[in-house]
Amino acid sequence: EVQLVESGGGLVQPGRSLRLSCAASGFTFDDYAMHWVRQAPGKGLEWVSGISWNSGSIGYADSVKGRFTISRDNAKNSLYLQMNSLRAEDTALYYCAKDYYDILTGYAAHWGQGTLVTVSS
Amino acid sequence: DIQLTQSPSFLSASVGDRVTITCRASQGISSYLAWYQQKPGKAPKLLIYAASTLQSGVPSRFSGSGSGTEFTLTISSLQPEDFATYYCQQLNSYPFTFGPGTKVDIK
Numbered sequence: 127e128v129q130l131v132e133s134g135g136g137l138v139q140p141g142r143s144l145r146l147s148c149a150a151s152g153f154t155f156d157d158y159a160m161h162w163v164r165q166a167p168g169k170g171l172e173w174v175s176g177i178s179w180n181s182g183s184i185g186y187a188d189s190v191k192g193r194f195t196i197s198r199d200n201a202k203n204s205l206y207l208q209m210n211s212l213r214a215e216d217t218a219l220y221y222c223a224k225d226y227y228d229i230l231t232g233y234a235a236h237w238g239q240g241t242l243v244t245v246s247s
Numbered sequence: 248d249i250q251l252t253q254s255p256s257f258l259s260a261s262v263g264d265r266v267t268i269t270c271r272a273s274q275g276i277s278s279y280l281a282w283y284q285q286k287p288g289k290a291p292k293l294l295i296y297a298a299s300t301l302q303s304g305v306p307s308r309f310s311g312s313g314s315g316t317e318f319t320l321t322i323s324s325l326q327p328e329d330f331a332t333y334y335c336q337q338l339n340s341y342p343f344t345f346g347p348g349t350k351v352d353i354k
Binding site for chain 2: 161163170171172173176185186187188221226231234235238
């Protein structure tokens with residue numbers, strides 16, 4: 127069974143940094159691209175970033191480009207999101223999602239339950 | 248960036264109704280479109296990918312159609328478990344934008 131478990135969320139002050147992690151199990155992690163998608167409280171979904179199986183292809187939303195960095199460690203079956211220069215508008219539930227393929231198609235059939243990031247002073 | 252609009256933004260319907268949600272892209276995206284269902288407090292669930300391919304395990308009352316800039320999600324006979332918010336997402340180019348969502352509520 128595919129399992130994706132996010133961690134690392136919490137309360138952080140504006141301008142500070144946070145690193146999210148997603149632990150994957152139940153599938154061959156390095157066979158699939160991965161994504162981060164977020165949802166602000168009471169709002170819609172926003173794709174944040176995606177990374178191909180070998181980190182050779184990476185994409186970001188305009189709203190996080192230059193501030194967030196996605197990475198993965200295939201040996202540890204883990205996906206990461208380094209978030210710097212955090213803003214109040216980054217407050218959201220952050221989901222980790224598994225792509226259908228090794229390349230970044232964007233089709234995500236498996237999602238974690240999310241980790242909440244709150245940016246506030 | 249490619250923008251997506253959805254209509255309607257809110258829909259009130261009864262069990263057994265046929266429901267259609269439209270998603271329009273600001274430029275052509277071929278068939279690179281997915282539909283998701285999200286219930287309160289839950290992660291999104293993939294319903295349709297590549298505009299018209301039903302995800303494994305999704306009931307056949309759900310169907311998707313369209314290409315280019317206009318797409319539809321149809322629920323042929325609305326069931327109680329279908330009351331949720333539905334999102335389209337374009338996968339043609341980065342960033343993989345989502346539509347604003349359509350909330351389907353009980354009439």
